[in-house]
Amino acid sequence: MKGDEAACVLFDAGHRACGGCAAAMAARFILEAAGKDTIIVSSTGCMEVFSTPYPETAWNVPWIHSLFENNSAVASGIVASLKKQGRKEKVIALGGDGATFDIGILCISGAFERGHDFTYICYDNEAYMNTGIQRSGATPYDASTTTSPAGKCSYGNPRPKKDLPAILAAHGAPYVATASIAYPPDLKKKVEKAVNTPGPCYIQIHAPCCTGWGFESEKTITIGKLAIETGLWVNYEMEEGKVTRVKKVVRKPVEAYLTEQKRFRHLFKPKRNDAEIAKIQAIADRNAEKFGIDIKLKA
Amino acid sequence: MALGLGCTARPGKSRENKTGSWRVFRPEFIADKCTKCRMCMIVCPEGCIGEDAEGLPVPDYDYCKGCGLCAEECPSEAIEMKKEEK
Amino acid sequence: MxxxxxxxxxxxxxxxxxxxxxxxxxxxxxxxxxxxxxxxxxxxxxxxxxxxxxxxxxxxxxxxxxxxxxxxxxxxxxxxxxxxxxxxxxxxxxxxxxxxxxxxxxxxxxxxxxxxxxxxxxxxxxxxxxxxxxxxxxxxxxxxxxxxxxxxxxxxxxxxxxxxxxxxxxxxxxxxxxxxxxxxxxxxxxxxxxxxxxxxxxxxxxxxxxxxxxxxxxxxxxxxxxxxxxxxxxxxxxxxxxxxGRDYSGLTEAYRIDDADCAIVAMGSICGTVKDAIDEMRNAGKKVGLLKLRAFRPFPEKEVQKALAGVSTVAVLDKNISLGSKGAVALEIRDALYGSQITVLDYIIALGGRDVRKKDIATVVASAEAGVGDLFYGLREEVLK
CATH class of the missing domain: 3.40.50.970 (Thiamin diphosphate (ThDP)-binding fold, Pyr/PP domains)
Structure with missing residues (x-):
């Protein structure tokens, strides 16, 4: 091994993630970008559980897990301690979308308001996967989860995804970005930028979950790309509160993304639900307009 | 052996868990078709594809779970998933 | 200084x-x-x-x-x-x-x-x-x-x-x-x-x-x-x-307990009031002492057994209540003294800032001597009707 040898060593094999796991890919990409002088503060969740069953750890950088909801408060303390000791390690708080959007938002808000020099990275697989695919504040509209199941009088999750990047940008975060495991070089560039930007930075990584979303394990990247190509996920950067870079696409209809996943199956079977599909298309259209992602093809 | 105080552990131990035993399909690497683009090494969630002196991918079947991402993402169709024979 | x-x-x-x-x-x-x-x-x-x-x-x-x-x-x-x-x-x-x-x-x-x-x-x-x-x-x-x-x-x-x-x-x-x-x-x-x-x-x-x-x-x-x-x-x-020069050598601290018939067990500031009350009761001829717990965790089981070995009655002042059971300190003291002939009585006292005076300590001791305990001390009368 050459270039990626260090990275492979920083997040080791033998972890117990499902085959095709985007979170495991994200862990590798993050460490490849951040390097060995990084302290990882993990929330409880899939990534924590699959990488650290005692006495096994897949982490070859300093790593700490305390609770589900406190990684950014723990990170605050670590950053303060490093500052006091004159140490230079980077600190990354790492959590799933449940830890980030829901239960941990108080601690994140406090840490961002106080301006600690750390990077918060959310691997967003759009539900509570570790406990068995329950909805979170990051679950998209109409996704069927075990607590927002589709049924005779339900089309799945009744609410759209919370706009957490905007919330954290509003805290004055100098750098906020979204990324996807489908585009590793872009993801790594953003992580590198975040850890080298003073102050609290936020990166939200789209991490398709084959187990929770219902697709084959080899399709993780395909699904990640389709989310972007349909406008249901937008990769962008915000610096000092302003959107500075956006990934543009030739948009596909949202069905291209929805039909590939069991969590949206109820929108097509037993019969196609045009009204609901139109609502999801409207979400993509609004994203496209807001971020200006459409590449206009010449007629 | 004393336990790691407060449930701590030092690096390296996860390698004792040979996840290759999970595999149902096995990626076969076809050297003739490989363009050495390294895509398989980048996307492997286990980080278990290395390379030989010529830059050809070398999977570590001790850890490969057989997810198929490498084969799916290979731009030159140089990886084939074959049913594991046990 | x-x-x-x-x-x-x-x-x-x-x-x-x-x-x-x-x-x-x-x-x-x-x-x-x-x-x-x-x-x-x-x-x-x-x-x-x-x-x-x-x-x-x-x-x-x-x-x-x-x-x-x-x-x-x-x-x-x-x-x-x-x-x-x-x-x-x-x-x-x-x-x-x-x-x-x-x-x-x-x-x-x-x-x-x-x-x-x-x-x-x-x-x-x-x-x-x-x-x-x-x-x-x-x-x-x-x-x-x-x-x-x-x-x-x-x-x-x-x-x-x-x-x-x-x-x-x-x-x-x-x-x-x-x-x-x-x-x-x-x-x-x-x-x-x-x-x-x-x-x-x-x-x-x-x-x-x-x-x-x-x-x-x-x-x-x-x-x-x-x-x-x-x-x-x-x-x-x-x-x-x-x-x-200030003595913190013990997990507990005993006050006039050596020849006591009745011992009070308590933690925290109430111990000062108890010591004054003991002095007054001693002056009146009552053999009362105090065992103050400085450490509650770890619980000083052996020190408690040793300090209370000579008393016949223990009155525990609990500024807490394990609702549906008893005060937490009394439970521990009873456990430590299990198998002895010592009577341990519990007094839930001073909850939510209710003031405790020397006369209250004297009343607790009198109750303990009469075998009356395991109660909330000093409740308003109307709740007992």
Whole structure:
């Protein structure tokens, strides 16, 4: 091994993630970008559980897990301690979308308001996967989860995804970005930028979950790309509160993304639900307009 | 052996868990078709594809779970998933 | 040098002399004067600490956990509802073996909301794996912080510690307090030496999960460390006594108990009132004594057995109630004295700041002698009708 040898060593094999796991890919990409002088503060969740069953750890950088909801408060303390000791390690708080959007938002808000020099990275697989695919504040509209199941009088999750990047940008975060495991070089560039930007930075990584979303394990990247190509996920950067870079696409209809996943199956079977599909298309259209992602093809 | 105080552990131990035993399909690497683009090494969630002196991918079947991402993402169709024979 | 100081300020000054690298706290009555005083010290550069003004008690203790993991001596202070909000992190600090020291300015738990003193808050955390030391007066409250750091950070222990003292009764009361000098504090409490820490040069994973094949062993290890602390606390206390002349050599402290027929067992500021009441009862010919518990965790079982061996009746003053059972202290005393002929009676007293006077102590003793106990003392008559 050459270039990626260090990275492979920083997040080791033998972890117990499902085959095709985007979170495991994200862990590798993050460490490849951040390097060995990084302290990882993990929330409880899939990534924590699959990488650290005692006495096994897949982490070859300093790593700490305390609770589900406190990684950014723990990170605050670590950053303060490093500052006091004159140490230079980077600190990354790492959590799933449940830890980030829901239960941990108080601690994140406090840490961002106080301006600690750390990077918060959310691997967003759009539900509570570790406990068995329950909805979170990051679950998209109409996704069927075990607590927002589709049924005779339900089309799945009744609410759209919370706009957490905007919330954290509003805290004055100098750098906020979204990324996807489908585009590793872009993801790594953003992580590198975040850890080298003073102050609290936020990166939200789209991490398709084959187990929770219902697709084959080899399709993780395909699904990640389709989310972007349909406008249901937008990769962008915000610096000092302003959107500075956006990934543009030739948009596909949202069905291209929805039909590939069991969590949206109820929108097509037993019969196609045009009204609901139109609502999801409207979400993509609004994203496209807001971020200006459409590449206009010449007629 | 004393336990790691407060449930701590030092690096390296996860390698004792040979996840290759999970595999149902096995990626076969076809050297003739490989363009050495390294895509398989980048996307492997286990980080278990290395390379030989010529830059050809070398999977570590001790850890490969057989997810198929490498084969799916290979731009030159140089990886084939074959049913594991046990 | 003796100074007339508010309890909170005596504690804050002592904490400053303990030289924490990171302080994280959230304001709550009656703890506020401590954290304000520490903020002043940081603002004036009279102590060299990072002070994190967190958004909740939950984050206060979480930040302490992180800073301790990174290798700093840490401090926080809270009470009552704030401690309840820290519940989850308390178990974590102990389980991960981080020697956090935290002042608990004891206050009642709501509902009903009460800002006044009892000891329900810290006692409710008795199973969390924190050492629990209780102070009788401001001097002891100040001194126990040095001892708490020494014991918590001792590599034979490595457990977090509460230093508990009664809200308002001590925290907002002025008393003469003999403060250590900086030099004395440094000679007693050396710089923090972490057992291990988050460090890129020597990466360790902290806080793995334990499946059923390992979990019990980690709980056993905490319990062993607690039991180890039973000898380390007196060791650290004895050294303090030898250096500065104030005696903290015991997990308990006995007052006129040697020939007593009836012993009162209590923790915290009520012990001062009890001692005065005992003097009066002794003058009236009653053989009464006090066993003060300085440590509640680890529970000083052997010291209790030894100290109470000669009495016939024990009256336990519990500033807490395990609802549906009894006061937590009485349960422990009964357990320690199991198999003896000693009668142990429980008195739930002074909840939510209800005042206790010498005459109340005399009434408790008279009740105990009459075999009447296991009751809430001093309730309003109308609830008994």
């Amino acid at each position: 003796l100074e007339i100081m508010e309890g909170s300020h005596a504690v804050a000054k002592s904490v400053g002399l303990c030289r924490p690298g990171v302080i994280a706290a959230y304001p709550i009555t009656p703890q506020t004067h401590i954290v304000e005083a520490l903020a002043d010290m940081v603002a004036d550069c009279s102590i060299d600490a990072e002070y994190i003004t967190v958004e909740s008690e939950f984050s206060a203790l979480s930040a302490c956990l992180g800073a301790s993991a990174a290798g700093s001596r840490v401090y926080s202070a809270t009470t009552s509802q704030g401690l309840a909000l820290m519940f989850e992190v308390c178990f974590n600090c102990a389980g991960m073996r981080f020697p956090v020291v935290m002042s608990i300015v004891n206050r009642a738990m709501g509902a009903p909301l009460s800002i006044w003193n009892d000891q329900q808050d810290s006692i409710s955390l008795r199973d969390s794996g924190w050492l629990q030391l209780y102070a009788e007066d401001n001097q002891e409250a100040a001194d126990l912080h040095y001892i708490a750091y020494r014991v918590a950070e001792d590599h034979r222990v490595l457990l977090p510690a509460f230093v508990c003292f009664d809200g308002f009764i001590l925290s907002h009361t002025y008393e003469p307090v003999d403060m250590l000098t900086r030099k004395q504090a440094e000679s007693y409490l050396p710089p923090f030496k972490p057992y291990h820490r988050l460090d890129a040069a020597d990466p360790i994973s902290f806080g793995l999960f334990a499946a059923p094949d390992y979990y019990m062993e980690f709980r056993y290890a905490i319990d062993q460390a607690m039991k180890q602390a039973r000898s380390i606390i007196p060791e650290a206390g004895t050294e303090f006594s030898e250096m500065f």
